[in-house]
Every structure is written in structure tokens, then in C-alpha cells.
Amino acid sequence: MPELPEVETIKNELSPHIIGHKITNVTILDEKLVRQPSVKEFRSRLIGEKITGIERRGKYLILGLSSGEALIIHLKMSGSLLLKPPERFTRAILHLDNGTTVHFRDPRRFGVMLLVKDKNAIIGKLGPEPLAAEFTPKILAQRLKKRTAPIKALLCDQGFVAGIGNMYADEALFRAGIHPLRSGKSLSGAEIERLHHAIQQTLRSAINKKGASVETYFRPDGQIGTAHFEFKVAHKRGEKCPNCGTPIQRILIRNRGSYFCPKCQKGA
DNA sequence: CCCGGAACCTGAAGGC
């Protein structure tokens, strides 16, 4: 699933192929993908535009256009952006004036594209970037103060902190030795420090591995990422905890599979 | 505002 490290990788690897190039055509094979404006207007406002920049905010990719508008892409569960045509599940294609084609592949059809004048209308509600300098243990503590929800749910809440999803939340909590059901406000200062560090280490390490290909994530050139080979608990029910050998448990939190070591992560 | 659960969506994998 594309979370922050996967979207960051896609941004980095797509960038040299698209920056400074003009969109010559837009093929929409699944109209559900285009959230706004209408498919017709989406195409006409996009064709002829030069791509001036690409950035990531949370799990959103934002392509800046010469018109000043922004093409916002969210890959949701199963989306990828590929430079070569995949065998199946192509939902849209961007054609550029240098011959590049960007194929939006999305088996589960959750993915979204929007063309907007003001990107803040979409990304304005996101919480802090977890790898930015502004995201300090102090800020994290402040945001956790009155929250009674499970820490796992808060980490996955994009308004609380942007870019973390199910698998990296599990990995960060394991690294910090914190049980996923602990309420936000129950965490001690030392635990918040550990969690802050664990979040940044987990995400940085995954970016270095070009993301985790647990299911349908591919890099633009079709290669997989290797961050999932480093996972300690995510998607490892029944396997042994690398620290203590206790079998990894799976429980549901907010209807999401949550994996943890019941011995190393205490205090539910 | 905060919390939790349902809904959206479809393929892969395993059991019988």
C-alpha cells in the first residue's frame, strides 16, 4: 500500500521523466478515477500544460502545472504510476511531449485524481509531515494530550500526522515498544520520545529501501521496493517476535489488522 | 470536536 515512503519514492523516481515536459494527451479508461472537475474538463484543462514541479504531502502527489493549477493524485490502496504499460488494470494514461507515458494502474479502483486551482483545499487539513523539522517530540506530546483513541488509530489519522498508514504505524509502535491499544494521552514523556524517534527511523529506513512492496506497490520502472523485508511485525501473524520469540498477534483496531508483540509492547 | 464503525472496491489465497 502506498504510504509516505512509497509516495516519496514515486515522486523521486518519476520526477526526471516528467518535470519540464508538456502534457500532450490524457486517456481516461475509468472515469471513476477523476473526482473533479468533469472528465471532459479535466482533459481539456490538462492537455497543453507543462509540468513545472512535483511534490508529496502526506500520501498525496501534487503535480504543479504552468497554468498555476495542480494535478493531485492519491494512489489509495492499490495504485501505482508506471512508465511502461502494465498487462492489466490501467485506469488512465498521461502522454508527454518527450514520449513519456505515465500509466495509472489500480486493481482495486480506489485511486483518485483531481485538478484544482488551490491545492490547499485538498491537503490543507493534513497534520504535520512526520519527517519535517517542525515535527518534534514536543509537538507530538501536545497533539496526544487529550486524545483517548488508541495510539495506533491516531498514527493512521491523516489529520493527526500525515503519511503514516497501517503497516508503518505497526512497525513504529513495535520499535517504540508501545502497545497499539494504548490511548494517546496515556503515553509518558519517555514513550513519546521513543515513538517520535521510531516514526522517523521507520519512515527514513523505508525510503532508503524504496518503499515496501507488500501487495500491489511498484516503483515507476516496475521494480519492487524492499522495505518489507525489514518488517518486524507488520503482516507477520504467528511468526516469532525478533526480540523475544513470542508469536506476533493480530487484532482489529478501527477495522484494520494490527500486528504487535504482546510481550515487547505492553500496557493495553 | 472526538470516537468508532460501515462503506467503497477487487484480487489473491486458502479451505472444503
Place this chain on the structure above:
DNA sequence: TGCCTTCAGGTTCCGG
């Protein structure tokens, strides 16, 4: 062979 269930989960919406 084929049917059924489970698992995967980012986001939005809704009710309490």
C-alpha cells in the same frame, strides 16, 4: 473444479 471466506486498508461519511 469451483465456491466461499478471509485478508488487504486509505479515506469519507455517519451516528453517538
